[in-house]
Amino acid sequence: EQLKGAVTFEHVSFRYPGMSSYVLKDISFHVRPGETVAILGSTGAGKSSILQLIPRLYDPTEGAVYVDGMNLKDIKMDDLRKRIGFTPQESILFSGTVEENLAWGKSDASLSEMKAAAKDAQIHETITDLKDGYETKLGQKGINLSGGQKQRLSVARALIRKPNILILDDSTSALDLQTESKVLDAIDEYKCTLFIVTQKLSTAKRADKIMLIDDGKIIEEGTHDQLMNTSALYREIAYS
Numbered sequence: 001e002q003l004k005g006a007v008t009f010e011h012v013s014f015r016y017p018g019m020s021s022y023v024l025k026d027i028s029f030h031v032r033p034g035e036t037v038a039i040l041g042s043t044g045a046g047k048s049s050i051l052q053l054i055p056r057l058y059d060p061t062e063g064a065v066y067v068d069g070m071n072l073k074d075i076k077m078d079d080l081r082k083r084i085g086f087t088p089q090e091s092i093l094f095s096g097t098v099e100e101n102l103a104w105g106k107s108d109a110s111l112s113e114m115k116a117a118a119k120d121a122q123i124h125e126t127i128t129d130l131k132d133g134y135e136t137k138l139g140q141k142g143i144n145l146s147g148g149q150k151q152r153l154s155v156a157r158a159l160i161r162k163p164n165i166l167i168l169d170d171s172t173s174a175l176d177l178q179t180e181s182k183v184l185d186a187i188d189e190y191k192c193t194l195f196i197v198t199q200k201l202s203t204a205k206r207a208d209k210i211m212l213i214d215d216g217k218i219i220e221e222g223t224h225d226q227l228m229n230t231s232a233l234y235r236e237i238a239y240s
């Protein structure tokens with residue numbers, strides 16, 4: 001409960017275990033509690049690699065990551081897991097009911113907590129339209145959801161724990177602009193620090209900070225208005 005959600009990267013370099021080349025090179029930034037950070041960059045630039053370090057899926061090879069001034073390594077894994085919501089690029093759903101999928105990682109979640117999160121993620125109505133509502137089975141023995149529905153279910157799962165830090169790794173890419181904007185409006189109410197990988201200008205515009213990543217480095221940083229003024233590269237992305 002104590003985490004506020006400030007995130008600091010200090011000279012972070014990273015290579016995947018067993019690999020010789022670095023995928024992140026001397027990354028430093030500071031994000032204040034409650035800020036929204038949009039991460040942009042081409043495929044393979046290192047966006048997911050940066051974000052994976054926050055819930056400690058990996059640790060930096062060099063440098064350190066701090067949350068609220070504490071080195072991640074000094075925070076209990078359990079506390080981290082409770083306070084960080086992370087939706088990976090590929091939604092991970094398993095064969096089980098909608099309810100079981102939502103409660104994954106937080107088995108004490110109540111149905112009303114699940115519904116509230118599902119409403120915020122704009123998936124509640126889809127769920128209630130299913131044959132058995134929240135009890136509907138997904139996967140091989142049940143129904144298949146569309147890409148965008150899976151993404152919203154993963155976002156709902158992350159919101160259930162009311163995270164201080166929410167990481168959406170391209171997890172709204174399949175949503176139309178209007179739905180995405182409703183999801184992000186709802187997330188605003190959680191007052192969490194938000195990292196969102198996106199290709200959408202509308203999402204970048206909302207951010208307090210945009211980080212443009214290329215070849216494992218932050219090459220531009222600022223708000224939409226700032227980058228429109230200062231960055232030819234950002235303008236190119238904006239107008240494309």
Ligand code: DUT
Nearest residue numbers: 016019023041042043044045046047048049050
């Ligand atoms: N990489 C690995 N092992 C992994 C994951 C990635 O070696 O388990 C490499 C691939 C790439 C670099 O790390 O050269 C950065 O990948 P990352 O997935 O971080 O890039 P991205 O910006 O998130 O790309 P995308 O938009 O395609 O997800």
